[in-house]
Amino acid sequence: MNAITHHNAIVADRGASGAPPVLEVERISKHFGGFCALNDVSLSVPAGGLVGLIGPNGAGKSTLFSIITGFIAPSEGTIRLRGSPVDTLSPFARARAGMVRTFQVPREFSHLSVRENLMAAIPDQAGEHLFDLFFKPQQVRIQEEQGAALVEETVDFLKLKRIADLPAVKLSGGQKKLLELGRVLMTRPSVILLDEPFSGVNPVLIAEIIDRIIELNERGISFLVIEHDLEALTRLVGRLTVMDYGTVIAEGAPQAVLADARVRAAYLGGPA
Amino acid sequence: MSYLVLVQNGIAQGLIIGLAALSITLVFGIARFPNAAAGDMLTFGGYAGLFAFSATHSLLATGLAAIAATALLSLLMYYAVFRRLAGRSAVSLLVASIGVAFMIRAVLGVSFGHGQLVYEIELTRPYIVGGVRVSPLDLKLALIAFVTLAAAFGVLYMTSIGRQMRAVADNSDLARVSGIRPQRVMASLWLLAGALTAIAGVMLGMKTIVAPEIGWEILLPAFAAAIFGGIGSPIGAVAAGLILGVAQELSTPLVGFTYKIAVSFAVMCAVLVFRPRGLFGKAEAVR
Missing domain, CATH: 3.40.50.300 (P-loop containing nucleotide triphosphate hydrolases)
Incomplete structure (x- = not known):
């Protein structure tokens, strides 16, 4: 072939x-x-x-x-x-x-950074519940860390790391x-x-x-x-x-x- | 030295205005309408705190009880009124919020009368700092205000729900196709807005009196601070509240108590002439 x-x-x-x-x-x-x-x-x-x-x-x-x-x-x-x-x-x-x-x-989301744009779209986070923020902080923290790791993988994959902290509008x-x-x-x-x-x-x-x-x-x-x-x-x-x-x-x-x-x-x- | 006292009073007044303005600016940025019920939510918080304080004489319990009661009222307002009007024009929602404001005030008036109630706070010896008398209560109230503001900004900028609120404020259509739950964001917004006005109500009640009209009287300065700070800017709302509060108090020796509000509005107008979008305003949404 x-x-x-x-x-x-x-x-x-x-x-x-x-x-x-x-x-x-x-x-x-x-x-x-x-x-x-x-x-x-x-x-x-x-x-x-x-x-x-x-x-x-x-x-x-x-x-x-x-x-x-x-x-x-x-x-x-x-x-x-x-x-x-x-x-x-x-x-x-x-x-x-x-x-x-x-x-x-x-x-x-123009005024959110690249990282925040990605983080905002992660579904089913414990931190989406105000109650959990104050009464299950450990679970919220662990999920935030997992979300942040996923975002890092994605910015690496898309080669956006260099601009990850810039507001998306830029x-x-x-x-x-x-x-x-x-x-x-x-x-x-x-x-x-x-x-x-x-x-x-x-x-x-x-x-x-x-x-x-x-x-x-x-x-x-x-x-x-x-x-x-x-x-x-x-x-x-x-x-x-x-x-x-x-x-x-x-x-x-x-x-x-x-x-x-x-x-x-x-x-x-x-x-x- | 007397000016330092005025500045101190101005900061206390500014924190009350700033908390109410932050509630207004969050609702404007995310739900897209000026919430005229914010003042009466504040009054409700003042009453809720008054009864909690009478029962416990604990500032912490008072603050928490006021937050719980006013946040629930705020959530009820959302589900009973504003959610049903979602998608209507901002003017429709504004008029609805004026109606809600009158209802809250009427219920408070019928329930507790129109007389002035006061928090029965024990007198304490003031601290003398650099020759200025500082009330321990003022310090505690300022601390509560700062903790509330820190918690609100922490929620907005360091949590999933805060990011989602800012995302909805930025582009609500995009938020929907990105899987962000609009109902949850709105419910959280109204809980947060209620909590902020509750603490403002407790502070105002402790500094002055509790009566059905106190929130209505603070509504205009709070709206002014939200606009002055740049509508939709949380940091701007708080900064503008502090500036207006201090400007009001500093002008008192010059123009008297009656006209001090006019001076703060003059300051606001002067700034807006040179910076029409306000101190921190970039666009009409929470950023």
């Missing part, structure tokens, strides 16, 4: 075909008044899979992310996480269930993307939804982010990634889903999908 074939085989494996789905989007539609933003959209992310979601601006990708994470209610359809419907769960409860997202324009765009990735990792997710992780990021940091995503995927975390940088995305994902005008127009292996005439017409500007 030559190097290119070997690379393609590894990338294809990230589609995790055959694995049971961790996230299922079933026949989601969304109407804003008379405007149909999403029409009967279905897709799935297999456990351990790395799936890309592409489409021209206005195709409905970010709306779909907001519906999946519970910020917008769908007009029709169901979202399942590890086989169970999550339609009635709040965004917070979905995050606690293991489904977290990042944003196209990175969001951070980070560059690429560093904020890494911080977002770190923050979602602290929630112990099973599936991460990344919204344009390479947007506005310099090529060196893009390579860094790709390495980190692949490493996390190898640890078993599934990803659904919206991205316009097709070169970077095809290095990353094993499956692609393409949306246009609120519907799914193609899905499958990246090379096959990108060669699809409808995709070329809708997204790449090529002849249909």
Whole structure:
């Protein structure tokens, strides 16, 4: 097997075909008044899979992310996480269930330091209870130390150690993307939804982010990634889903999908 | 030397204003509305402390009883009123908090009358420090205030729930998708806000009198301190409370007791002209 074939085989494996789905989007539609933003959209992310979601601006990708994470209610359809419907769960409860997202324009707790941003997202700390703070200080202290150790591991992993004490507002765009990735990792997710992780990021940091995503995927975390940088995305994902005008127009292996005439017409500007 | 006495009184008054302002600024930063019930929560704390002090004559028991009672009242306010109005405009919540304030005052007035009650504190010989007479009670009250402030800042900056409160203040939508429990953060916020006003109420009651209107009268200076310190800035609220308290007392020989509050407001306005966001204000949220 030559190097290119070997690379393609590894990338294809990230589609995790055959694995049971961790996230299922079933026949989601969304109407804003008379405007149909999403029409009967279905897709799935297999456990351990790395799936890309592409489409021209206005195709409905970010709306779909907001519906999946519970910020917008769908007009029709169901979202399942590890086989169970999550339609009635709040965004917070979905995050606690293991489904977290990042944003196209990175969001951070601006005036908290990098470390504090990560610490704030650790779930189920004894120190979240005022009662425990005063009456179970030993348990709180032990968990704080465990949390701090986990944060140190994460800042090392994401190479943010040098800036770990800076307020997040002072980070560059690429560093904020890494911080977002770190923050979602602290929630112990099973599936991460990344919204344009390479947007506005310099090529060196893009390579860094790709390495980190692949490493996390190898640890078993599934990803659904919206991205316009097709070169970077095809290095990353094993499956692609393409949306246009609120519907799914193609899905499958990246090379096959990108060669699809409808995709070329809708997204790449090529002849249909 | 008399000015040192005024400064001493100003610090005591400033700590009361600062504690109330800290409660206001925390609620504003996290729950996003100006809580006009803070003054009457303070009054409630003053009454709760009064009864505990009458029963125990212990400052520690008085402080703890006032904190427990007022924190519970604060939590009840949240669950009964403010939680149900979550998502409404800040003006709606402000008006609701004014209604809650009137209810607390009315219940206190009906229950205990509108007369002035006092903490029956035994007279003690003052310490003479550099020629200035310092009351042991003032020292104890200042110590209680500093311990309360240290505990509040410790919770805010050194604990999980404090980080989560600051995270919600910074970006509430992001906090929700990061798995931060909004209900728990809000419940903790109201418990903390209640505890702060309780200690302010006990201090004010011990320094002056206890009556249903005492909290209403301190509300405006407390709001002024929250704005002066930079709305949403906990450190700013306390610092501004101290500055306003000392400015009020130092101006007393010049303008008299009646107008001393006006002088502190003049100081606040002068600072805000040059620094519109207040002393420590960067943005409208707890940082």
